[in-house]
Amino acid sequence: MTKAQLLRNLGGTLWPSFLTAAVASVVFFASIDPESLHMQTLPDWQISRMAGYTIGFFMFWGVGLASSLITLVLVSGGPRESQ
Amino acid sequence: MSKPEAATDAGMYVSREKIHPREVKGPFQTLRNLAVVVLLGIFYGLPWLQWDGRQAVLFDLPVRQFHIFGLTFWPQDFLYLALLLIIAALTLFFFTALAGRLWCGYACPQTVWTEAFIWMERWTEGNRQQRLxxxxxxxxxxxxxxxxxxxALWVAFALYTGFTFVGYFTPITQLAGNVLTLNLGFWEAFWLLFYGFATWGxxxxxxxxxxxxxCPYAxxxxxxxxxxSLIISYDTQRGEPRGGRSRNVDHRERGLGDCIDCNLCVQACPTGIDIRQGLQYExxxxxxxxxxxxxxxxxxxYPRGLIRYSTENAMEGKPxxxxxxxxxIYGTLLLALIAGVLFSLTQRMPLAVEVLADRNVVYRExxxxxxxxxxxxxxxxxxRVAHSYVLTxxxxxxxxxxxHSERIRVGAGDTDTAVVRxxxxxxxxxxxxxxFRLxxxxxxxxxxxxxNTARFNGPRG
Structure with a gap:
């Protein structure tokens, strides 16, 4: 992979997952308070709301990125289509 | 380095040369510059605006309240956020159908901030020729x-952008104090740098x-x-065949079109395309x-408008x-939604009650x-004022x-819980x-x- 291709692939995976993560975080945290999530799951963990939002956002981003990367691999690799 | 690359990936992955758009003057560029100043002015100015002794627009995430000009939104008002997003999307559809990529050219943050960064580039490195x-x-x-x-200018501007962004979530005067005394919280610092870095990049x-x-929208x-729909197009019929000529010759006689092939349109293009090749998604x-x-x-x-805002139909001489x-359809939907939201805002019930049954004991005799x-x-x-509530x-x-007490008093913008038997x-x-109803x-x-409707559990009888 050339450097230009690498950059383009990075852009094509990082960016859409970023956008969807932003929307997903807004929707998710509008209805779920990280504080109550924290109390119900890991109450011993000392963590603020801000940290909860941030971790949630990066989790969504990570999941989206994983999906985008797999799509990229599936679309670009594989057997060549005959022309 | 770049040669073999271009040869192997013809077209799609041509190695990129930095585009230095040429500065042009004209009514549309004045309008664009105005849009940049106004939109960035709103972005940087809004957090400093005070309203009733409070920051006018503050998305207070730590306490889960959004303040927008005297209105306070709670997570329970999620519907408004959803409606707002739908309205934003419809607005985009409406203007795209009507006037093409108005959003991209004038209002998209990517365009607006790029423009601001190009200004800074111009101030420090000079015009296109000097930059090349x-x-x-x-x-x-x-x-x-x-x-x-x-x-230095870029980094300073990007950092200030990150600071302003965080200022929408943390009271900005307090944030400014924290920055000046180097007393920034970890997450505030993190988001300031993150947003600053994203802007800069x-x-x-x-x-x-x-x-x-x-960009998915593109x-x-x-x-x-x-x-x-309005598009920017080059009048091929009028322009071709293009070619250089002296100002004094009658180019029609020479069989030339109006395009003098000066390439200024290509040099001015921020995405580096040649509009004369027709409409392109870039x-x-x-x-x-x-x-x-x-x-x-x-x-x-020559008459103006060899390149102009036009429509596919108009270019073909159709009405x-x-x-x-x-x-x-887009317009009607949009109007109806906006009217609906405004109406429901005026009718908003300034009270929300949640009822949770005690899960440990089903019922007690x-x-x-x-x-x-x-x-x-x-x-x-x-x-925005305290109330005493009575439950029946x-x-x-x-x-x-x-x-516990007959009246339950709750302060403005506050929550309280009461145990109810x-x-x-x-x-x-x-x-x-x-x-039954509470x-x-x-x-x-x-x-x-x-x-509120709740359920009462009795013994099976």
Missing amino acids: KLDKSPWTRQKLLRRGSKH NAGFLREQVCIYM RFQSAMFDRN CIACAACIDACNGVMDKMN ARVLRPRVL VDWNTIENVYTVRILNKD VEGLPGITVHT VQVPRDAVSGPGNP IMQSEDNPDIRTV
Whole structure:
């Protein structure tokens, strides 16, 4: 992979997952308070709301990125289509 | 390095050369600059605006309240956020159908910040010619100085952008104090740097690549287009065959079109395309080529508009229609939604009540004749003044309610929880899940009233 291709692939995976993560975080945290999530799951963990939002956002981003990367691999690799 | 690359990946992955758009003057560029100033002015200015002794626009995430000009939104008002997003999307559809990529050329943050970064580039490194020369020149003191001051400006501006962004979530005056005393919280510092870095990278370096390779809207906007949508187009019939000529010759006689092939439209293009090759999805409709071309047409004494805002139909000489089903449908939906949101905002109930049944005890026998259920009631006073609320119940024969105190007083924008005991005669209920209503009413204003339905569990009988 050339450097230009690498950059383009990075852009094509990082960016859409970023956008969807932003929307997903807004929707998710509008209805779920990280504080109550924290109390119900890991109450011993000392963590603020801000940290909860941030971790949630990066989790969504990570999941989206994983999906985008797999799509990229599936679309670009594989057997060549005959022309 | 770049040669073999271009050879192997012809077209799609041509190695990129930095685009230095030529500065052009004209009505559309004035409009664009105005849009940049106004939009950035709003972005940087809004957090400093005070309203009733509070930051006018503050998305207070730590306490989960959004303040927007005297209105306070809670997570329970999620519907408004959803509606707002739908309105934003519809607005985009509407304007795209009507006027093409207006958003891309004038209002998209990517365009706006790129423009601001190009201004800074211009101030420090000079105009297009000077910048191209500087790119090629060896690292002299002069180049170091110009490059250095550009990057210093960029970084400072990006950091201030990150600071402003965080200022929408943390009261900005307090944030400014924290920055000045180097007392920033970890997450505030993190988001300041993150947003600053994103601005710097996107507007300083990636620029048109974001539009071409990364933007989903650029790819699907054509779905909202039709043959009557405004596009920027080059009048091929009038312009071709293109070619250089002296101003004094009659070019028609020589068999030439109006295009003098000066390439200014290409040099002015921030995405580096040639509009004369027809409509391309890289075109962000910034109209820089229109202004550039009109300037040349004026100099040549040719009529303006060789490159102009037009529609596919108009280019083919067919009548152009503004009001079409697509536009009317988007427009009607948009108006209805906006009106609906505004109306519901005026009708908003400044009180929200949640009722949670006690999960540990299904029911309790107070005495032989009375069954009791316990509920936790959470009261959210969304109003800007304190209220005292009175709770009543109805819906089951002989039902009574007992609270700790008769009135529950909740401060402005505050929440309170009350433990509520509801009692019903034994013969009035049988088995679990008998519905009844809890009515919460403000003492001073009977219009502030909510009704919740809850379930009363009795013994199976």
